[in-house]
Amino acid sequence: MAAFNNIVILTGAGLSAESGLGTFRGPGGLWENFRIDDVATPEAFARDPVRVHDFYNLRRSWHKAAKPNAAHLALAGLERKHGDVLTVTQNIDALHEAAGTRRLIHMHGELERALCVACGTSAPWNKDLTIETHCASCGKAAMRPDVVWFGEMPREMERIYEALGACDLFISIGTSGAVYPAAGFVLEARAAGAHTVELNLEPSDGADLFLERIEGPATEIVPAYVDRLLRR
Numbered sequence: 001m002a003a004f005n006n007i008v009i010l011t012g013a014g015l016s017a018e019s020g021l022g023t024f025r026g027p028g029g030l031w032e033n034f035r036i037d038d039v040a041t042p043e044a045f046a047r048d049p050v051r052v053h054d055f056y057n058l059r060r061s062w063h064k065a066a067k068p069n070a071a072h073l074a075l076a077g078l079e080r081k082h083g084d085v086l087t088v089t090q091n092i093d094a095l096h097e098a099a100g101t102r103r104l105i106h107m108h109g110e111l112e113r114a115l116c117v118a119c120g121t122s123a124p125w126n127k128d129l130t131i132e133t134h135c136a137s138c139g140k141a142a143m144r145p146d147v148v149w150f151g152e153m154p155r156e157m158e159r160i161y162e163a164l165g166a167c168d169l170f171i172s173i174g175t176s177g178a179v180y181p182a183a184g185f186v187l188e189a190r191a192a193g194a195h196t197v198e199l200n201l202e203p204s205d206g207a208d209l210f211l212e213r214i215e216g217p218a219t220e221i222v223p224a225y226v227d228r229l230l231r232r
C-alpha cells in the first residue's frame with residue numbers, strides 16, 4: 001500500500017493525447033486551428049453560437065472513437081487499490097469514467113452534457129447540439145455545451161480546495177500549467193505540506209514548483225509511477 005494517505009490527482013489534455021484526443025497548446029494543438037476568442041468564451045457563444053456548436057460537435061465526434069489508455073487505467077487501478085484518491089480533471093472527455101475512476105471532478109465540465117442557458121438544467125447529451133436543440137426541462141431552444149469557458153467559474157472549487165488542503169500527495173499529469181485556477185493547485189498542495197509530482201511529456205509552465213518531476217508519454221510514465229507508489 002502506498003505510503004501516502006490522501007492523494008489528489010490533477011489531469012489535463014496530455015493524459016488523453018494517446019487516446020487520440022488533441023491537446024490545446026503546442027504544435028498540432030487545437031488552438032493552432034481555432035481561436036480561443038472564437039470558441040471558448042461566453043462572449044464567443046453569444047456572438048456566434050453556430051461556430052461554437054460546430055467546434056464542440058467536432059470534438060464530440062472525435063470523442064466517440066476514443067478509448068481510455070494505459071494511463072487512465074493505471075489511475076483507476078490506483079483508486080481501486082488505494083482508496084483515498086480524488087481525481088480532478090480539466091478534461092471534458094469521459095475517459096476517466098470509462099477506465100473505472102469513480103471519485104472524479106470534471107472541473108471544466110463535460111462534453112457529453114448540455115446546459116440550458118434559460119433554466120440552468122444540465123442533462124446528458126451525446127449528439128450534435130444546434131441552436132434549435134430544445135431543453136427537455138423548459139422547452140426553450142437555449143442549449144450550450146456544459147463546459148467551462150474562459151471567464152467562467154470552474155466546477156466544485158470548494159471541494160477541490162478542501163481536498164488539496166488535506167492531501168499529502170499531489171500528482172499533476174499532462175497539463176501545461178497555463179490555465180488557472182488549476183495551475184495554482186500545486187501551491188495549495190505545497191502549503192498543505194504535500195509531496196508534489198509532475199508527470200508530463202515536457203516541463204510545464206509551473207514545473208519548478210514541483211518537488212519531483214518525471215518526463216515522458218503518459219502511457220509509459222503513469223503506469224510505472226502508480227506501480228512504484230503501490231509497492232511503497
Ligand code: BJW
Pocket residue numbers: 011012013014015017018023024025026029040090091092108147148149150151152153154157173174175176177178179180181199200201202203204216217218219
Ligand atoms: C503530454 C502528452 C502525453 C502532450 N503524455 N503529457 C490568474 C492569472 C492569469 C489569468 C487568470 C488567473 N486566474 C484566472 C485567470 C483567467 C483564466 C486563465 O487561466 N487564463 C490564462 C490564459 C492565463 N482562467 C479562467 O478564466 C478560468 N476561470 C476562472 O479563473 O474563474 C475565476 C476563479 C477565480 C479564483 C478561483 C476560481 C475561479 C476558466 C478556465 C476555463 C478553461 N477552459 C478550457 C476550454 C473549455 C473546455 C474544453 O473545450 O475542452 O479548458 S481552455 C483549455 O485549457 C481547456 C483545458 O482544460 C485547459 C487546460 O489545458 P491543458 O489540459 O493543460 O492542455 P494543454 O494543451 O495546455 O497542455 C497539455 C500538456 O500535456 C502539455 O504540457 C504537453 O506537453 C503534455 N502532453 N502529450 C504526457 N502523451
